Amino acid sequence: MRVKSTRHFFKTGHFALFLFVCLLSACESKPEVIQLEGSTMGTTYHITIPPPNDQINPLDLEQDVSNLLIALNRTFSTYDTESELSRFNRSEPGKWVEVSPELLAVLQQAQTISELSEGAFDVTVGPLVDTWGFGAVDFDGLPSEEELAEAASLLGYQKLQIKADTGSINKTVALEIDLSAIAKGYAVDQVADHLDNLGLGNYLVEIGGEIRTKGNSPRNTPWRLGIEVPELMHQHEVHRALKLNKAAVATSGDYRNFIELHGQHYSHTIDPRTRYPVTHELASVTVIMNSASEADGWATAFSVLGPKKGLELAAREGIAAYFIARVGDKGYSVEYTATFKPYLDDAGN
Numbered sequence: 001m002r003v004k005s006t007r008h009f010f011k012t013g014h015f016a017l018f019l020f021v022c023l024l025s026a027c028e029s030k031p032e033v034i035q036l037e038g039s040t041m042g043t044t045y046h047i048t049i050p051p052p053n054d055q056i057n058p059l060d061l062e063q064d065v066s067n068l069l070i071a072l073n074r075t076f077s078t079y080d081t082e083s084e085l086s087r088f089n090r091s092e093p094g095k096w097v098e099v100s101p102e103l104l105a106v107l108q109q110a111q112t113i114s115e116l117s118e119g120a121f122d123v124t125v126g127p128l129v130d131t132w133g134f135g136a137v138d139f140d141g142l143p144s145e146e147e148l149a150e151a152a153s154l155l156g157y158q159k160l161q162i163k164a165d166t167g168s169i170n171k172t173v174a175l176e177i178d179l180s181a182i183a184k185g186y187a188v189d190q191v192a193d194h195l196d197n198l199g200l201g202n203y204l205v206e207i208g209g210e211i212r213t214k215g216n217s218p219r220n221t222p223w224r225l226g227i228e229v230p231e232l233m234h235q236h237e238v239h240r241a242l243k244l245n246k247a248a249v250a251t252s253g254d255y256r257n258f259i260e261l262h263g264q265h266y267s268h269t270i271d272p273r274t275r276y277p278v279t280h281e282l283a284s285v286t287v288i289m290n291s292a293s294e295a296d297g298w299a300t301a302f303s304v305l306g307p308k309k310g311l312e313l314a315a316r317e318g319i320a321a322y323f324i325a326r327v328g329d330k331g332y333s334v335e336y337t338a339t340f341k342p343y344l345d346d347a348g349n
Contacts, residue, residue, distance in 0.1 A: 033218045034058050040069045041184055042079075043208035047191065050202045050218040061198075065191055072190060075102050076183040078126075078176075088169065089176040096168045104167050106179055106186050106293065107160070113182075113297040114157040116317065121301035122272040124160065126178040127151035132277060134268045148275045155272060185210045185250060185296025192292070205292075212248040212292045224345055227251065230283035230324055230332070239324065240334075243345040248292035252299035253284030269303045280306030281326040288320040288343055311335050 034049040034056060047065065049056065077083040088097055099107075113121045131143045131151040143151075154175050161170040179186075184207045192205045192212040202215030204223055213223040222245050226238035230253050242249070252269075267277040285302040289295040298319060302310035307325040314321035320340040325333050336344075 034061070036062050036065060038062075038066070041073065041187065041208060043184070045069070045191075045205075045207040047195075047206075048204045048218070049195070049200060050216065050220075053200065053202075056198065056200070064194065068190055068194060069187060072102065072183070072187050075100055076106070076179050076186075078178055078180070085177060085179065091171075093171050093173050093175075096163065096166075096170045098166065098168045101167065102186075102190075104162070104164070104169070106182055107162060107169060107177070108164065109186075109293055110179070110182055110297060111157060111160070111162060113294070113301055117301040117305065117313065119157065119273050120271065120304040121181070121297055122155065122157045123177050123179055123181065124155040124157055124175045125270055125272045126176055127154045128270050128272065128275055129178075129268075132270055134270070152275050181300040182293050182297040184208045185248070185292035185294070188212050188248065188292035210248070210250045210292045210296050211244075213244045214246050216245070225249065227284070227286050227322065227324075228253075240322070241345040242286075242288075242343050244288070244343060246290075247288050247343070248290060248295045249286060249288045250292060250295035250299040251284055251286040252303040269300075271304050278304055278306065280308075282307045282310065283324045283326050283332065285310060285324070286322040287314075288340065307333075307335065311337065 032051040032053070034047075034053050036045075036047040036049075036058065038045055045065075073080065073083070075084045078086060078089070080086060084100060084103055088099065088103075091097055107123070110121070110123045114123075128148070128151045131147050154173060156173075156175065159172045159175055160177070161172065163169070188205050188207050188210050189212060191207075192203070192214065195203050195205070196214070200214070202217075204211065204213045204217070211225065217223045222243040225242045225244060227240045227242065228251075229237040229239045267279075269278045270276070271278050282303060285299055285307075287295045287299045287302065289298065298314075298321070302314060302321055302323070305313060307323045310321070311323055313319075314337045318337075318339055320337055320343060322336040322340050323334065325335075327333050
């Protein structure tokens with residue numbers, strides 16, 4: 001059964017992630033397979049629930065999911081001027097603000113990733129992204145050093161303070177937070193947790209390419225997904241197949257969002273530490289973890305760090321990560337951590 005929603009809640013922020021998902025174990029249109037789909041967070045969502053699912057009313061579930069996503073939008077959106085995050089972004093520096101458990105949880109995860117990556121991941125990077133022309137601000141040329149310095153003065157994860165015991169946050173400068181590099185993953189987790197609470201043993205939840213799976217696919221085999229070939233001319237071609245049972249996956253790449261100026265390619269991935277777009281050869285990185293929010297955030301961090309430093313950090317932290325780097329004009333090299341290997345579906349290649 002398929003239920004389609006057409007609600008539009010949220011637009012993604014400046015630091016978008018990209019993941020192509022190929023459901024190699026295609027979900028045939030069988031009556032017993034529940035499929036929900038719709039629009040949220042400036043992108044789309046898809047939920048697939050194989051049998052047994054007799055205890056689920058699809059229309060009620062669709063309403064539950066919609067209500068949940070609307071609530072998360074009201075928390076995380078930077079386009080909704082009255083969202084909880086937007087109100088904090090307008091608050092005065094030095095003022096502690098009590099926030100919802102959802103916003104607190106995401107910020108705590110973000111700060112952990114920022115600290116472990118030594119600032120490669122930073123939810124305050126928005127001003128730099130705007131200055132480079134990848135945000136909502138019109139871009140009219142390469143930014144000057146003065147413009148970059150001005151933008152950099154308004155960011156820094158260290159300038160965001162969290163008091164977990166009181167559930168409150170504070171900023172020491174007039175920074176603004178953008179959670180688009182982690183909020184979609186968190187929304188996936190919240191929907192998946194809701195399905196867990198309903199007692200479902202098999203499902204796939206996807207929002208804007210961030211995914212969490214549990215159990216088996218409609219074919220009663222592990223869910224099979226595909227990492228996309230990181231080239232615009234080969235979109236929707238599968239580079240490598242994955243098999244997942246209970247896991248979350250996210251991919252970040254630079255091959256769909258960039259600018260060309262004076263013959264120079266500028267990646268959309270900005271390094272908050274240098275204030276410049278990254279210059280390494282990483283084309284895409286895929287991360288598999290228990291939670292989609294963590295996978296989402298770490299994929300962005302590794303995109304900034306690049307194939308060498310990213311691989312080293314992933315190995316040190318025991319994170320399952322798969323790096324595709326460019327070699328010359330047309331070739332690619334692949335490296336992945338030992339913890340990623342069990343997810344590779346060699347039978348599907």
